[in-house]
Amino acid sequence: MQAEQEHPIELLPFFANGTLEAEEQARVATHLSACGACRDELAFLQALHAGIRAAESPAPIGETGWRRLQSALRKPARARRWLPWALAASLAVVMVQGVLLFRHTDEAAYQPAGQVHAGRLLQVRFRPQATESAIRALLQSLPAQIVSGPGALGVYRIRLAPEADPEAALAILRRRQDLIEHAARD
């Protein structure tokens, strides 16, 4: 740890991202001019900085998200105060329906979705202009089925049929930019 106290090692990541105050920036720059080990470390951190920016997936935030927010913004405050109660009531109804449904299922055949569908679930958001028939044709070509959604920001979860290759299906979805705004593994 002695060497770390002599080298400004804790400040190097923030030298690399360009956020140090002027005094710290100057101190680190002076040290770097005389220290090859810290220059090597800085080179790694700069590569990591660029790598992390490149590694982040583009955010699936689009017009759908804004429209959902806009709708919420325009709700009167009074309505918003009632929303949690309305949601709680809706949730209670759904839970009761779920219990009734599952009472008739074969419990031995039930497995958690994560085990059954590992790697076969994808998340997609369709373009607003995509028609039902075009979406249906696309899903049948994979083949895949919608299993939930639309969720937040209009994202649907789809499950690929056992014979479908997840990588190939994802590639097909991403090529169909006329219908798909965003597609990713779940």
Add this chain to the structure above:
Amino acid sequence: MVGAKADPHAAWLEAIARGEEAAMRGFYDTYAPVVYAFALRRLEQPAEAADLVHEVMLEVWQKADTYGGRSRVRTWLLGIAHHKILDRLRVVSRHRERETGTEPDSLPAEPEGVLEALAAAASARWVRYCLERLSVIHRQVMHLAFFQELSYPEIAAILDCPTGTVKTRMLHARRQMKRCLAAVGAAGDPDTA
């Protein structure tokens, strides 16, 4: 730290506080991807991250007048997002165990294979692979420093922790990243594998 007076986006918040929807639209277009990327690093599920963006933006609309100008808009916003993420994780509680025991007393040794690590850092695929293997708190500090490009006092303000904690987490995170990248870098180019 960059003050609010230097942040031109503070004017958006003033307009939003007056109920101007056009200002909210501009703010949303600029910052929704920022909040989404931050949330995704903690929540890991795209749908949950997108839901959190909606919650945060709704809070901005309702509470823009609480922005005190003591920090950059981005810092203030990610602070709101951080607390909402913690609320969500408390409810779900599935991440609680991962939160504990991730602040080891001693640093991992400086790894060998610096050249391999440097080469692997150029591959987005390997960087993503290694980021996913970091603990949540270390991945988060990497994200805030290198994706959101925040200073360590800003990161401390967002995470509500001392600046020394941010620096220590960063030390752990970068050593673990270097160790992982050195290992995968020695294994070859993932893009041609």
